[in-house]
Amino acid sequence: MTQSESPGHTLIVKDLHATVGGKEILKGVNLTLKTGELVALMGPNGSGKSTLAYALAGHPKYTITSGEAHLDGIDLLKLSPDKRARAGLFLGFQYPVEVSGVSLSKFLWTSFTQTRKAEDVDTDLFQQNLDQHLSSLGLDPAFMKRPLNEGLSGGEKKRTEVLQMATLDPRFAILDEPDSGLDIDAVKQVGETVQKLRSPTRGMLVITHYQRILKYARPDRVYVMVDGMVALSGGRELAEELESKGYDWVKVGAASSKPGTASPASHA
Amino acid sequence: MAQNAAEITPLDYTRYDFKDPETYKVRTPKGLSRDIIRQISALKHEPAWMLDYRLRAYEHFLERPMPDWGPDLSDLDFDAYTFYANPLAEGDTKKRWEDLPADIKNTFDRLGIPKAERDYFAGVGAQYDSGTVYHKIREDLSKKGVIFCDTDTALREHSDILRKYFGKIVPYNDNKFSALNSAVWSGGSFVYSPPGVDAGIPLQASFRINAKAVGQFERTLIIADKGAKVHYIEGCTAPIYSENSLHAAVVEVIAEADARIRYTTVQNWSKNVYNLVTKRAHAYENSLVEWVDGNMGSKVTMKYPSVYLKGRGARGDMLSVAFASEGQIIDSGAKAVHSAPDTSSKIIGKSIAIRGGRTSYRGLLHIARGATGSKSAVRCDALLPDAVSRSDTYPYNEVHEYEDVTISHEAVVGKIGEEQIFYLMSRGLNESDAIHLILMGFLAEFAKELPVDYALELNRLIQMEMTGAVG
Numbered sequence: 001m002t003q004s005e006s007p008g009h010t011l012i013v014k015d016l017h018a019t020v021g022g023k024e025i026l027k028g029v030n031l032t033l034k035t036g037e038l039v040a041l042m043g044p045n046g047s048g049k050s051t052l053a054y055a056l057a058g059h060p061k062y063t064i065t066s067g068e069a070h071l072d073g074i075d076l077l078k079l080s081p082d083k084r085a086r087a088g089l090f091l092g093f094q095y096p097v098e099v100s101g102v103s104l105s106k107f108l109w110t111s112f113t114q115t116r117k118a119e120d121v122d123t124d125l126f127q128q129n130l131d132q133h134l135s136s137l138g139l140d141p142a143f144m145k146r147p148l149n150e151g152l153s154g155g156e157k158k159r160t161e162v163l164q165m166a167t168l169d170p171r172f173a174i175l176d177e178p179d180s181g182l183d184i185d186a187v188k189q190v191g192e193t194v195q196k197l198r199s200p201t202r203g204m205l206v207i208t209h210y211q212r213i214l215k216y217a218r219p220d221r222v223y224v225m226v227d228g229m230v231a232l233s234g235g236r237e238l239a240e241e242l243e244s245k246g247y248d249w250v251k252v253g254a255a256s257s258k259p260g261t262a263s264p265a266s267h268a
Numbered sequence: 269m270a271q272n273a274a275e276i277t278p279l280d281y282t283r284y285d286f287k288d289p290e291t292y293k294v295r296t297p298k299g300l301s302r303d304i305i306r307q308i309s310a311l312k313h314e315p316a317w318m319l320d321y322r323l324r325a326y327e328h329f330l331e332r333p334m335p336d337w338g339p340d341l342s343d344l345d346f347d348a349y350t351f352y353a354n355p356l357a358e359g360d361t362k363k364r365w366e367d368l369p370a371d372i373k374n375t376f377d378r379l380g381i382p383k384a385e386r387d388y389f390a391g392v393g394a395q396y397d398s399g400t401v402y403h404k405i406r407e408d409l410s411k412k413g414v415i416f417c418d419t420d421t422a423l424r425e426h427s428d429i430l431r432k433y434f435g436k437i438v439p440y441n442d443n444k445f446s447a448l449n450s451a452v453w454s455g456g457s458f459v460y461s462p463p464g465v466d467a468g469i470p471l472q473a474s475f476r477i478n479a480k481a482v483g484q485f486e487r488t489l490i491i492a493d494k495g496a497k498v499h500y501i502e503g504c505t506a507p508i509y510s511e512n513s514l515h516a517a518v519v520e521v522i523a524e525a526d527a528r529i530r531y532t533t534v535q536n537w538s539k540n541v542y543n544l545v546t547k548r549a550h551a552y553e554n555s556l557v558e559w560v561d562g563n564m565g566s567k568v569t570m571k572y573p574s575v576y577l578k579g580r581g582a583r584g585d586m587l588s589v590a591f592a593s594e595g596q597i598i599d600s601g602a603k604a605v606h607s608a609p610d611t612s613s614k615i616i617g618k619s620i621a622i623r624g625g626r627t628s629y630r631g632l633l634h635i636a637r638g639a640t641g642s643k644s645a646v647r648c649d650a651l652l653p654d655a656v657s658r659s660d661t662y663p664y665n666e667v668h669e670y671e672d673v674t675i676s677h678e679a680v681v682g683k684i685g686e687e688q689i690f691y692l693m694s695r696g697l698n699e700s701d702a703i704h705l706i707l708m709g710f711l712a713e714f715a716k717e718l719p720v721d722y723a724l725e726l727n728r729l730i731q732m733e734m735t736g737a738v739g
Contacts, residue, residue: 085696097691101712114696
């Protein structure tokens, strides 16, 4: 059986509600992501995009009050963050955390061994993939010896997150604003790498505020979140429409009208 | 999530917690008196000047009040300790492990000392309570004139060098415990590296307390002559008793011009040992003295390795590491005294307090008048993974010279952040592995200074603190 014929995998989020410090941020999120897909999740600041990412990864600060999240048949919401990772979920952080004294190489290897069965741990393959991804992201191999995220520029941190995703090879990856704070060249590099990492065995959800990274990482679909819900979904062209028109019209029109090719996600 | 760090299980000390039968060739009665001091000196066939020194120190010990600062020592009952207990006859130090009584050989085998000697070290000494039971230096080093023996042997065989320095760096009246050590000292290491000789391969000493309520009072003197190099490593362990033990060492270090000395300590006493140690170095022109001082064990530790920068361009680097868990108070730090121009000091204090343990950083920076162009940087990082532990910082600065003098001090107390743990867990590490990785990262500066076996041991020790933390 070739990869393209292998049965697809699905990440399904149904009517997800979540609170932070008692305040409801997610107010019924619905979305679906399949392996092979690259999907963009857009939306204005404060709409709940990052909250969704953290809630799915299991951050203890977020309380799920109702709804579901399944990775294939697995109920993610019942699992601790490490078990969600082992089930195949990866979160690329918008602001990766610094850990002194722990080299990226030690961390990545630990993570690699923890997220797969012992018989699937192949040292040579790990190194080979790592070298390749380092080079496509324009990172010096000496980078691996540096302490995790410490003293890195914003761009280096983002590229490191993508590097980790590429090397760990998760079934589903959520990348939380991999483009924020990057200059134009870096956005291109990260975007192109993400595009290159598209695979029939991987589904990727790219969270972004802007359309520019989507010129390089070309999504199959675009979701738009507003006020804690997915208000619209559509094709790639929706991203361009948002770029020129902003988000305000979505806020106003989300519930009643269906401009352009977009349709309310709850009906999709 | 992070609060689970508080549920970390107590350190499994079983690897070190074994006792040999208490069969001693010589053992003084409990408590301390002039007679006991005379007895110790007589056993060692010491010259009159040393007995005289001991008795003067004892007078001072009696007069000197207990420190009125730092950890509570009211539990210390000097009458309850045995001050001298030697499993061998005095002076019967062996040069072959096979010649040791079986249980003592077995003790050091279990501690991995003979193996470490084969693998890493240019010389090894082993002290068991008051007795130096084993001492050996590689022939190539002794041919170059390097002396590495126990201090009692040095007093007999190298008294000209010893007498020149003994008690000159740490006088008996420096503090109550230096007075006690000077009165009852036994064993310890004596190292002398002649001018220009590089004894770069580390020399190691292993200190073991075996008997119940016994005191260990080793006396160490390390001299690197002009342009010489010495690297000395010591490790300390003891079995667990409900009674307290006492370890009060004095360490004197002299780096002559252009010499380099690194002194590394991995202190892992059982949690019933009072560890009250005075360590001080004199550093002359363009020399470098480095203290790498790791304190993971003991009930109470008070130890502040110091460098007196006495020659132009001398440098002192101090890395003080403390790991205190339940029932432990580690009061440690460093002192840098700049008394010559263009001297520099760097002090890094790193501490972790968990499960109600307590760490304090206590440091002194003194810049004397005339020490122009001096530079000092002090950095203290404390990590508190839970809410029941405590860490304090007591930095003292005495600056009497300002011309071209640079001083910096940073102190940071951190919790192990929920965000750090979440980040690592989101990559598939379980919670205890995540905390372990964060702690090891925090101690990385220390771990990289250790020989491989010690570093692995440190890793294992922290790992055991993590075991069972999370289901």
